[in-house]
Amino acid sequence: GAGVSQSPRYKVAKRGQDVALRCDPISGHVSLFWYQQALGQGPEFLTYFQNEAQLDKSGLPSDRFFAERPEGSVSTLKIQRTQQEDSAVYLCASSLDKNYGYTFGSGTRLTVV
Amino acid sequence: EDKVVQSPLSLVVHEGDTVTLNCSYEVTNFRSLLWYKQEKKAPTFLFMLTSSGIEKKSGRLSSILDKKELFSILNITATQTGDSAVYLCAVATQGGSEKLVFGKGMKLTVNP
Numbered sequence: 642g643a644g645v646s647q648s649p650r651y652k653v654a655k656r657g658q659d660v661a662l663r664c665d666p667i668s669g670h671v672s673l674f675w676y677q678q679a680l681g682q683g684p685e686f687l688t689y690f691q692n693e694a695q696l697d698k699s700g701l702p703s704d705r706f707f708a709e710r711p712e713g714s715v716s717t718l719k720i721q722r723t724q725q726e727d728s729a730v731y732l733c734a735s736s737l738d739k740n741y742g743y744t745f746g747s748g749t750r751l752t753v754v
Numbered sequence: 755e756d757k758v759v760q761s762p763l764s765l766v767v768h769e770g771d772t773v774t775l776n777c778s779y780e781v782t783n784f785r786s787l788l789w790y791k792q793e794k795k796a797p798t799f800l801f802m803l804t805s806s807g808i809e810k811k812s813g814r815l816s817s818i819l820d821k822k823e824l825f826s827i828l829n830i831t832a833t834q835t836g837d838s839a840v841y842l843c844a845v846a847t848q849g850g851s852e853k854l855v856f857g858k859g860m861k862l863t864v865n866p
Contacts, residue, residue, distance in 0.1 A: 676854075686853040
């Protein structure tokens with residue numbers, strides 16, 4: 642597609658519910674990133690894929706967070722047993738090559754009530 | 755720990771003013787510095803800087819990097835209300851992960 646597509650745009654989850662957030666990167670982009678952006682803060686790195694390989698997951702805040710990209714294109718970020726502190730905008734970005742800029746999607750705003 | 759600090763964190767100006775946004779960084783294995791504009795949710799790419807002293811320009815926006823003093827500035831001249839946004843500075847490192855380390859962002863409000 643023309644840009645990075647994320648769905649859903651908004652998600653309200655009850656505390657304890659599991660959620661799955663989807664990212665469809667720009668076609669042909671090898672690198673894919675997930676970031677978490679709390680209100681009034683800059684994005685914070687969660688995890689990075691190169692094709693289907695998850696090369697860095699050092700930013701995932703707990704073992705409730707899990708990401709996958711099984712065929713090297715679409716990625717899913719799953720959060721189990723959501724907590725209020727998980728409320729944030731989850732941004733996905735993709736990149737063709739590290740020497741080019743990263744293109745971000747519009748994000749998914751997750752609100753845990 | 756890698757760190758990116760932006761200043762000021764917010765600024766209110768009138769249309770036509772010139773603004774300068776600052777970004778300083780402390781990272782191991784610096785590769786590049788990037789500026790993004792964030793209006794609603796998706797940060798949009800402005801500049802990528804890798805070399806010191808070379809100014810990049812795009813219309814009324816320009817940016818420069820100083821790798822010796824570890825900072826960058828983003829200038830916006832003749833500001834317009836459409837420039838109102840959060841401006842994010844991020845640093846990419848080399849070796850291992852290609853992740854970006856972001857500053858907190860600077861909220862610019864341009865009043866008519």
